[in-house]
Amino acid sequence: MTKFLLLLTLIFLSSGFFTNAYEPSPLQDFCVADTSMAARVNGLTCKNPTMVLADDFHFSGLHIAGNTSNAVGSRVTPVTVAQLPGLNTLGISIVRVDYAPWGINPPHTHPRATEILTVLEGSLLVGFVTSNPENRLITKVLHKGDVFVFPVGLVHFQRNVGKWNAIAIAALSSQNPGVITIANTVFGSNPVIDSDILAKAFQVEKSTVEQLQSKF
Ligand SMILES: *[C@@H]1O[C@H](CO)[C@@H](O)[C@H](O)[C@H]1NC(C)=O
Numbered sequence: 001m002t003k004f005l006l007l008l009t010l011i012f013l014s015s016g017f018f019t020n021a022y023e024p025s026p027l028q029d030f031c032v033a034d035t036s037m038a039a040r041v042n043g044l045t046c047k048n049p050t051m052v053l054a055d056d057f058h059f060s061g062l063h064i065a066g067n068t069s070n071a072v073g074s075r076v077t078p079v080t081v082a083q084l085p086g087l088n089t090l091g092i093s094i095v096r097v098d099y100a101p102w103g104i105n106p107p108h109t110h111p112r113a114t115e116i117l118t119v120l121e122g123s124l125l126v127g128f129v130t131s132n133p134e135n136r137l138i139t140k141v142l143h144k145g146d147v148f149v150f151p152v153g154l155v156h157f158q159r160n161v162g163k164w165n166a167i168a169i170a171a172l173s174s175q176n177p178g179v180i181t182i183a184n185t186v187f188g189s190n191p192v193i194d195s196d197i198l199a200k201a202f203q204v205e206k207s208t209v210e211q212l213q214s215k216f
Contacts, residue, residue, distance in 0.1 A: 023091040023112075023174060032056040033085035043175065044081065044088050057086035062169070066098040073103025073160070081175040093175055097168045099124070099160035106181055107157045113177035115150040115170050117158070119143060122166025128156035155182060188216025 024042060032052045033044035047056070059079045066075025080093040087093055093113075097105055099122065117126065119142045127139030128150050141161060142148055150156040152173070160166040186198065187209070195209040202209065 026089045030086060031089040033081050033088035035085065059084040062096045066096065068098050068100040068103055072106050073100035074098060074105045076105065080177065087175040090175055091173055093172045093177060095170050095172070097158070097170065099158070099166040101160060101163050101165065103160045105158040106183060107155050108179055108181040109153055109155050110172060110177040110179060111153060113172035113174035114152040115172050116147060117150070117168050117170040118147045119145065120167040120169060122160060122164055123162040124166055124168060125159045125161045126156070128154045130154065184216050187212040
């Protein structure tokens with residue numbers, strides 16, 4: 001009997017552990033973010049539910065193309081809890097990505113979300129790399145209507161391989177997925193990571209590192 005209880009407790013604890021690794025399940029119908037509150041829980045504090053309006057669950061603007069006139073030739077328009085307070089505690093968000101011809105969405109990772117991407121217009125080469133030690137590149141060319149998933153935490157990227165603009169919509173399994181762009185975090189941190197460290201890490205001359213650092 002005690003063994004059985006112990007087992008039950010273990011199962012209970014381990015399931016709690018695994019769910020806590022992700023966003024907690026909501027304990028109410030919704031928890032519209034009250035951004036005026038300074039207090040932080042694991043997420044944002046809830047607005048008084050009687051004061052909640054339809055607009056708290058609404059965002060307009062994903063029909064508008066993002067400006068891709070930048071060094072990488074792409075633009076992400078996010079709709080996370082920062083733009084749509086009703087997403088608070090719900091573990092989901094959405095983005096629009098625009099790509100100029102041959103534009104890229106550079107290698108990056110979302111520390112808190114799996115991403116499912118669908119191509120609305122154009123053709124994209126997409127890929128992600130598995131963790132150490134295999135570091136296997138899994139890549140595919142997608143066309144209009146194709147769907148691809150980037151597993152949580154893995155470094156991934158997209159490139160427009162068409163002559164025309166491309167558009168994708170991606171859903172992410174967090175209200176606040178976070179973005180870690182590899183180049184910016186490694187070469188553009190504030191303050192900078194010592195170039196000796198990066199020269200050794202990337203097995204290049206310090207001058208090469210300094211050149212990269214000057215760009216971010
Ligand atoms: C797009 O961004 C570029 C560079 O920042 C800027 O010069 C241009 O005016 C922007 N275009 C539009 C339509 O906002």
